Amino acid sequence: MKQTYNCELIQKDELCPGIWDFVVKAPEIAKQAQTGQFLHIACGGNTLLRRPISICDVGGKFVRFAFQIKGEGTRLLAAREVGDIIDIMGPLGHGFTANPGEKAVVIGGGIGVFPLLRLARETDSVVFLGFRNKDMVVMEDDYNEANGHVVICTDDGSYGYNGFAVAAMGEYLLENKADVIYCCGPKPMLKTVKQIAEYRKIPCQLSLEERMGCGIGACLTCVCETTDEGMAKMKQVCTCGPVFNSKEVVL
Ligand SMILES: Cc1cc2nc3c(=O)[nH]c(=O)nc-3n(C[C@H](O)[C@H](O)[C@H](O)COP(=O)(O)OP(=O)(O)OC[C@H]3O[C@@H](n4cnc5c(N)ncnc54)[C@H](O)[C@@H]3O)c2cc1C
Numbered sequence: 001m002k003q004t005y006n007c008e009l010i011q012k013d014e015l016c017p018g019i020w021d022f023v024v025k026a027p028e029i030a031k032q033a034q035t036g037q038f039l040h041i042a043c044g045g046n047t048l049l050r051r052p053i054s055i056c057d058v059g060g061k062f063v064r065f066a067f068q069i070k071g072e073g074t075r076l077l078a079a080r081e082v083g084d085i086i087d088i089m090g091p092l093g094h095g096f097t098a099n100p101g102e103k104a105v106v107i108g109g110g111i112g113v114f115p116l117l118r119l120a121r122e123t124d125s126v127v128f129l130g131f132r133n134k135d136m137v138v139m140e141d142d143y144n145e146a147n148g149h150v151v152i153c154t155d156d157g158s159y160g161y162n163g164f165a166v167a168a169m170g171e172y173l174l175e176n177k178a179d180v181i182y183c184c185g186p187k188p189m190l191k192t193v194k195q196i197a198e199y200r201k202i203p204c205q206l207s208l209e210e211r212m213g214c215g216i217g218a219c220l221t222c223v224c225e226t227t228d229e230g231m232a233k234m235k236q237v238c239t240c241g242p243v244f245n246s247k248e249v250v251l
């Protein structure tokens with residue numbers, strides 16, 4: 001059984017309406033956390049199951065995560081106050097694998113931008129971040145601090161590049177080479193990035209999102225289809241992922 005920790009909420013900020021940025025004191029998790037791994041958080045109230053939220057950043061004894069209010073669990077979590085104790089299991093799952101010296105493209109959309117911040121900081125990369133509109137743009141300053149090549153894109157053109165982040169990435173790849181693509185975002189984004197990566201023969205790692213129960217491989221709530229044969233075809237996103245080689249998953 002993966003260990004749980006009582007973590008003090010040190011800081012909370014609302015990034016835009018309904019999207020919260022939390023920092024908790026969690027030295028054991030901070031020590032182990034790899035980019036792309038997630039936390040399984042007990043939200044309290046009547047929510048018996050924990051909710052998976054990606055690790056956004058770590059520093060010293062502290063772990064940062066950000067989340068959008070979707071339903072009861074995230075609503076209860078957002079109501080926690082600084083000084084409260086949050087019950088967190090983690091870090092869980094299999095994160096991104098980055099190699100020194102590689103030229104990377106990092107691409108994220110919506111809440112999928114949160115787990116990519118450390119990759120943006122730690123790799124030699126160009127970063128494409130997609131949002132619906134100007135009001136939904138979050139963490140722009142964090143990304144600009146982490147990486148000198150950040151392209152903010154909005155679907156409606158109200159800020160930055162006018163159009164989807166995948167379109168901006170596609171244009172970039174017409175004239176530039178990349179050794180690897182890292183992506184986290186909604187399914188249509190993952191699908192398009194997978195297609196572009198395979199067409200251009202660029203290795204690609206995708207972070208998948210599925211509803212989760214246990215978070216530790218036992219309940220099979222989170223399975224996804226892979227290209228493996230037989231029994232290994234369906235894999236648990238919580239333990240085999242959430243990050244997969246794009247060639248391994250069927251989207
Ligand atoms: C590995 C992983 C990492 C995640 N990281 C983040 C993160 O960093 N920030 C963030 O805001 N969210 C993240 N999510 C999504 C987050 O877990 C869900 O939004 C949350 O569990 C919803 O819980 P709830 O109780 O508020 O809503 P519920 O009442 O459980 O559901 C409300 C709505 O959200 C949908 N929903 C619930 N869980 C998921 C899910 N896993 N994927 C898609 N839709 C879902 C439901 O279908 C329903 O429509 C992540 C999910 C996974 C699997």
Ligand code: FES
Pocket residue numbers: 211212213214215216217218219220221222223236237238239
């Ligand atoms: S959430 Fe239970 S097996 Fe993945």
